[in-house]
Amino acid sequence: MAQQASGGLGRSILSGLCGLLAIVLLPVSLVAFWASVMLTRTDVFVDELRPVVSKPLVQEALTDGIVDGILGAVTLRPAIEKALEAPIRAEAEALVASPEVKDAWTEGIRAVHTQLIGVMEGRADTTLDAQGRVSVRLKIPVPALTSRLEQAGVRDAASIAPVVTIPLAKASDLQKAQQVYRVADAWGSWAPVLVAVLALLAIVLARRWRAATTLVAVGWIVLSLALALVIMISREPLLRPVGSDVARTIADAAYGLAARNLYYEIAIAVGVAVVMLLVSALSLAFRRRRLN
The missing domain is CATH 1.20.58 (Methane Monooxygenase Hydroxylase; Chain G, domain 1)
Structure with missing residues (x-):
């Protein structure tokens, strides 16, 4: 018992x-x-963050990045550069709402998810920016500005495609x-x-x-x-x-x-x-x- x-x-x-x-x-x-x-699940991540490109803050950052990228890629006299900034910005504001930029955003989000998982797994081959940050990177062609840049004396204007970078977090902080x-x-x-x-x-x-x-x-x-x-x-x-x-x-x-x-x-x-x-x-x- x-x-x-x-x-x-x-x-x-x-x-x-x-x-x-x-x-x-x-x-x-x-x-x-x-x-x-x-x-x-990269596809789910991309589907969720794809609409974020339409947020005003994101579009403003993309616009600034396009303008800075174009002006940084050319060598012009300060007066000409200042005169070009306004029309370039106007064109960039229209461009960030285009399907081309949305496609570039989708690829950028896909790449940043790959970066994030690479950092989490501690892979040495993870692509980060120069400061070791996980970043969204978009390469954006600007064909609508080619003729204007050529008139200003820019050579090979058709080949200019600014890369816009939006840093998210340092890998060391993760x-x-x-x-x-x-x-x-x-x-x-x-x-x-x-x-x-x-x-x-x-x-x-x-x-x-x-x-x-x-x-x-x-x-x-x-x-x-x-x-x-x-x-x-x-x-x-x-x-x-x-x-x-x-x-x-x-x-x-x-x-x-x-x-x-x-x-x-x-x-x-x-x-x-x-x-x-x-x-x-x-x-x-x-x-x-x-x-x-």
Whole structure:
């Protein structure tokens, strides 16, 4: 009898430990799964950030970059250069809304995602700018300005294609994120499976499986909602250190994508927990009905 009681107590303790780990590790597993699987989806990243090119701050930065790129590529007398600046800016303002610039933006966003993943993975061949920053780089042809530049005495005006660079973050500033990513990448895809196995063990080993199921489900719901709240309130503090307004606009769109993917995972976790609660409640109701 004592041995059976000891064995039952050991099972209860092990069940409680597995249940506690299943609850505590759920938000960690959701973030790890996102970092290892969802973060690397370049096409989704590009689709989300493609409309950002229409934001006023981004268009203004592209316009300034085109003007500076053209004037930096030519050698003219100061008076001529000053006279050209206004028409070049007017043409650049029209150009940034063109399909060509939108296509260049799409390629730039695709490349910056590759840079970001390269930095996270610590790859030595990651392409950064001269200051070691992850940047959006756009090469923008300006054929509409060719004749005007030729009239001003610019040779090979047709070959001028300014490269506009929008710095986002220094690779050195992403070291903490890099360490987290490496851990998540190593086991993140299996993290939800581990949590599910721990929850199953907690239920199987419990003396009262319905109570164990209910506790795990309630714990999952509470911590899932807590994770959603953290994601909501962390947006502003995380984006505040981002340098320029343009970079912050891009980072905000990227954060929105990350948050939405995490919200999907949270919704799935809550849905599974609700199903567990329903199964437990229906099983208890059926048992009481059968006993009566």
